[in-house]
Every structure is written in C-alpha cells, then in structure tokens.
Amino acid sequence: MAKKVDKPIRDHIIGREEIRATLLQQLRETNRCRDILRMSPHAFVELCAKLRATGHVKDTIHVTVEEQVARFLYIIGHNVKNRTILFFFHRSGETISRNFHAVLRVAISLEEEVKVPIADQPRFRGRKEWPTQNVLAACGFDMRFTYALAGWEGTASDSKVLKSALSRDDRLKIPRDKFYLGDARFMLKHALITPYRGVRYHLKEFVGREPENAYELFNLRHSSLRNMIERSFGVLKKRFAIIAGGTEPYYDVEVMVDIVLACIILHNFLMGVDPGQHLISQVDRELQNNNPEATNEEREEVNEDYRRGAALRDNMAAQMWADYQIER
Incomplete structure (x- = not known):
C-alpha cells in the first residue's frame, strides 16, 4: 500500500x-x-x-x-x-x-547609567496568589531609570527596601546637597523628601481648587514632580507585559528578577532612540483619570535624619508659599 x-x-x-x-x-x-x-x-x-x-x-x-x-x-x-x-x-x-x-x-x-543590584531575599510572597517582588526604582526627569533594586519579596515594606538600597555595597548614591522625592510610604530623610501627611496631595485633588496654605502648595508641587516615576513605570509596563503583573508569570522568581532588570535597561535604551510618545500619552490619560490609591503610611521614626529632612521641607514650603503669594 x-x-x-x-x-x-x-x-x-x-x-x-x-x-x-x-x-x-x-x-x-x-x-x-x-x-x-x-x-x-x-x-x-x-x-x-x-x-x-x-x-x-x-x-x-x-x-x-x-x-x-x-x-x-x-x-x-x-x-x-x-x-x-x-x-x-x-x-x-x-x-x-x-x-x-x-x-x-x-x-x-548593557546597564550604563542605571544601577541594577539584586536583593538576596529567599521569600517572595505578596497580595496575589503567586510569588511577587517589590522593586525600588529612581528616575530622572527624562523618564529614564537611574537606579533599580529588584528581588525583595512582595510583602516587604517600601521603607525596608529603601534601607537596604541605602546601606548595601552597590547602594543608591545620592549626590551631596541633593535629594530624591518619595511618596508617603517612605520615611522622611534629609536626602529623601516626602509629602506632608494628612494634607491634600494627588493632582486630581487640586482640580478647580487652589492650594490654601504652604503645606498644600508643597504637596501639589511635590506630586507634580514625583508624577514622573509613575509615568516611567506606566510606560515600562505598557512596553513589557511580562512585568505588568496581571497574570502569574511563566518563569520562576529568580528569572523574573532578571527579567525586571532587563526590561528597565531596555526601557532606558528606548527612551533614547524611540520614546514611544503614544505610550506616554496613553499613560498620562490613565493617570489623569484613575482614582488615587490609598497609601499605607508607616509610623515616622523621629531621629536626626528625620529632623534634618523636616527642616529642609519646611523651609522649602515656606519659601514656595511666600513666592506664591507674591505671584497671585
């Protein structure tokens, strides 16, 4: 046959x-x-x-x-x-x-201007049914990441991850007389300025209503500047669905840590050759329309570093308010 x-x-x-x-x-x-x-x-x-x-x-x-x-x-x-x-x-x-x-x-x-250390953490638990990780990142106003620490378990607090980033050998280095902006989940430090707690903060809360005091004005401008990290993460997740977090990943935790860092490095590369304005515009619309998420604020630890940060923040807020009153 x-x-x-x-x-x-x-x-x-x-x-x-x-x-x-x-x-x-x-x-x-x-x-x-x-x-x-x-x-x-x-x-x-x-x-x-x-x-x-x-x-x-x-x-x-x-x-x-x-x-x-x-x-x-x-x-x-x-x-x-x-x-x-x-x-x-x-x-x-x-x-x-x-x-x-x-x-x-x-x-x-390919890492050049971005530091990408990996945390040595054995457990990866989170709010989802699969292992998750907490990633700490910093970016500039060009939407490029300048630092990323991946590998902490999903339940680790932001302050705990930040403490690791500032104390490890390949630590997050903050230039002298400079500071980063962080959200209220972090502890106030002289090199990490957070917003005033219990005061209006998110941009949507100021629509049609001007700041009423120095604290609100400071928070408004803080939010406007810190919005850059939200935009950067938004574009990053739009480009690379594998780290968007909507479904359980197909790779184990160790590989996913490397994938997160690779996506951040590729994001930086693309912001130089192909920023993707359509993605940026889409993220901006989503941020404008989304309701602000509740922030889990930790109790402030009052120490010398906190006091220096509080004094710096108060001085900036007072100067901003004085200038604002003159301009009105």
Whole structure:
C-alpha cells in the first residue's frame, strides 16, 4: 500500500526558513515591528547591533541575532509561553529557551547609567496568589531609570527596601546637597523628601481648587514632580507585559528578577532612540483619570535624619508659599 507524503522533508525546512525570513524582514522594514516587538524598526535594528557588539549574542549557522532578539522581545512584550513562539518561528522549545536566556543575560549587561543590584531575599510572597517582588526604582526627569533594586519579596515594606538600597555595597548614591522625592510610604530623610501627611496631595485633588496654605502648595508641587516615576513605570509596563503583573508569570522568581532588570535597561535604551510618545500619552490619560490609591503610611521614626529632612521641607514650603503669594 502506497504511503502518502505531502511534502519532502527538505521542502518543509525551506518553507520554515522562508517564513522566518519574511517575518524578520517585516520587523526590520515595517511598522508591524511596533505592534509585535513594542518598538520601531529603527530601534530594533539598533538594539540588535548593540547586543551583537557585546560578542555574547552571536549569529549561528541556523539562527541570526535578529531572530534571537525578536523572540526575546516578543516574549517579554506580550507575556507568552515558549509554545507560542514555537508556532511563529518554527523552532524547538529547547532552542527558544536557550536563546531567551542568552539574550536576557546580555541585556542586563548593557546597564550604563542605571544601577541594577539584586536583593538576596529567599521569600517572595505578596497580595496575589503567586510569588511577587517589590522593586525600588529612581528616575530622572527624562523618564529614564537611574537606579533599580529588584528581588525583595512582595510583602516587604517600601521603607525596608529603601534601607537596604541605602546601606548595601552597590547602594543608591545620592549626590551631596541633593535629594530624591518619595511618596508617603517612605520615611522622611534629609536626602529623601516626602509629602506632608494628612494634607491634600494627588493632582486630581487640586482640580478647580487652589492650594490654601504652604503645606498644600508643597504637596501639589511635590506630586507634580514625583508624577514622573509613575509615568516611567506606566510606560515600562505598557512596553513589557511580562512585568505588568496581571497574570502569574511563566518563569520562576529568580528569572523574573532578571527579567525586571532587563526590561528597565531596555526601557532606558528606548527612551533614547524611540520614546514611544503614544505610550506616554496613553499613560498620562490613565493617570489623569484613575482614582488615587490609598497609601499605607508607616509610623515616622523621629531621629536626626528625620529632623534634618523636616527642616529642609519646611523651609522649602515656606519659601514656595511666600513666592506664591507674591505671584497671585
């Protein structure tokens, strides 16, 4: 009895290669790249060149750097399993996994202006049914992250994570006579200025109603400036669905820590070559329409550092209010 053969094996191989070649060409040359990889074709090409230049991600006989990077970006951009990538690229699960981790390691090595230490914490519990982590990050007014500490368990308080960031060997360094802005979940310090508690703070609370005293004016301006970190995290999560937190991740905790750091580093890279104004505008609309979340405030620890921070904040608030009264 004759056995039916649809296509010779070689034809199947050639067909898969043509599919991959066509897909990569579209990513390099069309705007489909933005939907599939969350960046422009120019940014994708530049990123591939940057990764190739490290010498740690290389073209092989069967797989180009572009294909490896495209698969990696699709996974973190859409939070999909390897079997989905297998369907599109017609590669084995082992190849997809190996290439993913290779690109992940190299992406983390691209850190330049952002410090990305990893906390040594064994437990990862949170409010969700799966392990979560608490990530501490700082950013500049260009929406690029300047520091990120990943790896703390999801239930760790923000103040506890901050204390670790300020005391570890690869610590968060604050320039002399400078300070960061933090929300009310942090302890007030001379180098970390938080808003006044029990006073209007969120931008929506000031719509149609001007500040009535120095404390409210300070909180309004504090919120306006600190809103930059909310925008930065918003764009980060829009680009990379794998860290958006809506579903249980497909990778274990250790890998997810690396993925968070890689996404932050890639975000910084893209803010230089492809900021994604459409994403920024979308995040701005959401922040404007969303109701402010309740903040779990910890009891203030009154010490010398707190007193210095309180004096600095009071002086700034008084000067702001005096100038505001003159300008009105």
